[in-house]
Amino acid sequence: MKFLLDENVEKALFLGLKRRHPGLDVVRVVDVGLGGKPDLEVLEWAAQERRVGVSRDRATLSAEAARRVEEGRLILLRRGAGLGRILEDLDLLLATARPEELENAVLYLPL
Template sequence: MTGVLRREPALEFVRARDIRMGERPDAEVLAYAADNGFIVMSHDVNTMPSAAYARMSSYQKMLGLLMVKQSDPVGTIIPCLIMMWSASEADEWENQVSFLPLH
């Protein structure tokens, strides 16, 4: 997040742990994000996508889930996030699970 904010300070990030959601179940994190207008970005590729698909299959709103593997180079992810932010609207990611970097 720090690298993205250095290059594009207008981006808004909220960390789950900063809002006491860090240890909450994935479904609760996704619900909080939907209720507060956030797209979720997560490293939890093992469980978060399943929670997102479950939410979508029950017709609950989800503003999008961006998955980033811990092993992905930060230098690849930063420009991808900035491009997504500058070239799209948040509602374009609604009910989508996307794996970064985009290809």
């Protein structure tokens, strides 16, 4: 499974994922030249790269994802969710889900 973290996701989540899962393919929007780009462009890049997008942008990104759900997968982080809880749920997802199970899906964490 590969992840793309939106620019509104704390760097601490990126570092936590890398620490807990050293071989995990996870990149940040800013690291791949998508910082400040429109949501549609970020979602298109994630879909092309077969990455699961992770974002806190529930207002606009979730609406765009709902229109494009057939082309990608997205995890939206609930307001007020602590990083520890989010990391635990991502650990569970990585341990139990196959990438194809997330096709055409929008998930909300914590579960």
